[in-house]
Amino acid sequence: MQRFTISLQDSLAQEFDAFMARTGHSNRSEAIRDLLLTHLAQQREATQAMGPCVANLSYVYDHHERELAERLARLQHAHHDLTIATTHVHLDHSRCLETVMLKGPAEQVRQFANQLMAERGVHHGQLNVVMGQIGADTHHHHHD
Template sequence: MQRLTISLSDELAQAFDEWMTRRGYSSRSEAVRDMLRRELGEDNLASEQGGPCVAVLSYVFDHHERQLSARLTGLQHDHHDLAVATMHAHISHEDCIETVILRGDSGEVESFARSVIAETGVRHGQVQLIPVKPSASTGLGYRKKSGR
């Protein structure tokens, strides 16, 4: 492990300490490590390299919208390799919320999420991509070497 030293203005240091407290961090080091992991992971996913990820797609939709529930279910079935699980809840007489856990290549996951959010009747859609390391056990980003 390497030790890094940074200089911050008094105002920025105070704002950082307050942010840490609100987020429940007891250590500046752990807070900085988490911030760096998040930024570097997002940067990697945004680059052309993409890479394996897991994601949470959440959206609110009007279940009275003509055939919307069937279209959303159809999209998930068409991308069963990406959609791991779905939770559905009724939040009012008209509105439902769904949360879909996704897993796969970040480009494919993001494309699928955008297609769901773009459906007529879907509102407040958001996707959060989380980079993961390639893994033989999950198959994410893992390419079996040819040969022996």
């Protein structure tokens, strides 16, 4: 483990301490480590766009839109190799939220997500991609 010191403007340090309080970090080292890991993962995603990933696609859609639910289901079946699971929630009389868990080559996952979000009647879509060697034991720790 390496140690280093950083200097921050007072206003940035105060904002960082408020961030720690909101997110439940117990110390600055832990918070900096988490921020660095998140930022570096985003950078890897931008530079390793062709690698393996897992992803979460969430979108709201109007279930009264003509045959939209059937079109969405057909798309997911057509990409069954990428689709792990789907969760469907009724928000109100006309809107539903779906969350689709995906796994596969990042380029294919993004193309599928874009195709699904482009369907007429789909609103508020967002894709969260996590790049990495999926299935490889990279943590070397045990879950009890």
